[in-house]
Amino acid sequence: MNDTPVTPRSSAPATRRRFWDHTEVVSEPEGFAVRLDGRPVRLPGGAVLRVGSRALAEALAGEWQAAGGGGKGGEFAPSDLRLTRIAGTMLERIAPDRAAVIGVLLGYARHELLCYRVRYPALLVERQQQEWDPWLEWLRARYDVVLRSTDGVMPVDQSPEALAGLQSVLEGLPDGALAALGVAVPALGSLVLGLALVDGRLTAEQAMACATLDERTQMELWGQDAEQAARLEMLGMDVKDAASFLALLHADS
Template identity: 85%
Template structure:
């Protein structure tokens, strides 16, 4: 086989047809490339799928090896390539324009989940204090950023200095970590929890539990809501994917 890059073609609007037998990771001067039958993979924007971490590259290759049932000719969907999706964001969105993605993440700080508290029921008031206050304290201790909280219905304006501090934190992170936050933070609704996840202070399961405190308590008090539970489960999968990506980035450090 020659080394010409290949881009999987759709067999239907939602699927791709697997055309390869095996995947490999090849060490190159600027990283580790994933290859399908010896040919580099191109992302939708044309970028070759190449990362700086061998552990991540091996995991990406594993996704491609398992796609479509693991055999040539099978159909697969993008949902089977979860880590590749994050890597693609890193390579094709963040690397060329970090400022835009960081701006989106900062938007979550302006409406930080942990800063919006209820006045009742008493059980939820107590749980928010017990489970959310420690992470705002952690943010202040770890990064010197103090966010305001509110228990009213009106939005709270965060101090300009706090937002500038968070921007500096995000700008200091690698493209890979920013890419993982781009998946985890929208799912959690919290930049603070996302940063704690990226810092290794929270597992995916702990972050999900903290972020879904309101919904879980409401269902405990008023009864199970199958639709809401399903939505929370879907969002939780994104956090697990982001945490896996972060762990792979750290594996080579």
């Protein structure tokens, strides 16, 4: 075949063997496309890997150039193409069906991390107030959306007005921002922090530090958990990918 799928389908092996020597970015009427030895990269659904930002396209090409150790015959996996994954989501999942992705993101609002507080230990209670309250207030001031909080074990129901307001916010975002949120929000467990990241109010590191307040405090009180720390590091990489994607997407504007 002349075109290359970004990620293997479910029946394909976890890794693939690199068959190209060089990558390049080509300016086309529809945007900037990534090519491998002159051949376009195609996503699993058949779309060409083409974006509106040259800076992003160059970064995508860089991923493909580094994949498999940078030489023909090397093995690469989807995890080597982290920005390509987000671009693929933007092109093949969000562009044709924004409503489905928005619905998934709204599900996180119904269980918003910042709205679930503890009653003890006192140190964590205080830190949640100090670090989480300002972002709920930011949401109110920025988007006129008020979310309810609880310190009990039962779920808190957010008002229809709040959910409608968040839906309106999401509907107003471009496809690229929704693609970034699709990666950042599950990692953070927070739509509010994801929106602050997209809005440029938080860096990836700041958003992750806020989202992992509970875990960091528990490890401070009871000792380090290597498995937990490794998991948080992996989630942090997702948030950094989302932030990098956004920065590159808007670098040319």
